[in-house]
Amino acid sequence: MNFTLKIWRQKNKNDKGRFASYEIRDVSPDASFLEMLDILNEGLAKKGEEPVAFDHDCREGICGSCGIVIDGRAHGPGRGIATCELRMRSFRDGATIVAEPWRAKPFPVIKDLVVDRTSFDRIMYAGGYISTKTGGVPDGNAIPIPKPVAEEAMDAAACIGCGACVAACPNSSAMLFVGAKVSQLALLPQGQVERKERALRMVEQMDAEGFGNCSNTFACEAECPKEISVAHIARLNREFIRAKVT
DSSP states (O other): OOEEEEEEEOSSTTSOOEEEEEEEOOOOTTSBHHHHHHHHHHHHHHTTOOOOOOOOSSSSSSSOOOOOEETTEETOSSSSOOGGGOBGGGSOTTOEEEEEOOOOTTSOEEETTEEOOHHHHHHHHHHOOOOOOOSSOOOTTSSOOOHHHHHHHHHHHTOOOOOHHHHHSTTOBOHHHHHHHHHHHHTSGGGSTTHHHHHHHHHHHHHHHTOBOOOSOOHHHHHOTTOOOTHHHHHHHHHHHHHHHO
């Protein structure tokens, strides 16, 4: 398969940045989008040009580091997949593909397609933890949890913190991410100790980082690679109001 690539190139956060065009030939339809970028970078390196910087780690849709806006969509076409899981057969042969970084003030561009997502880390530091006694490993069945509750908590815990929800939202809202992290702990007995404090602190940090409010477009749910439900945003709102009034 042959493609024309329009890729955002930016030296650092202070650089204005621009789109650069590249031609790439004979790409396997089974290659992932990141493998295609590897091929491009090999060619650029051979010509003595600067390779395109992009984030990656596990390349299995687990780590959440591979976020790229492709043809205007976070992680590109398709639902329930990260950029590393996107195959080139999803595009028409001969197509022009536009790739750019997450566009959100709390995610400043480091270089090219790489953005700084440590704002998510600071939100987690603010309240994404539980208190527990150290010591021997407790019995897994020591605290009975109803199966529907456990499954809902696990669905929320599937969030990989990639930031696609922020990139897709017109307000750059992080409420799906924060909602999932608050929800997974609020549902479980182990998360009750810091329940009120967690909601207050994480929302406060989210606002301090400059993320916007939920605009109810459901774009976050549509582009989330783990298909996290916006129902967790509703729970976040309930947890925050409960903590405020009590």
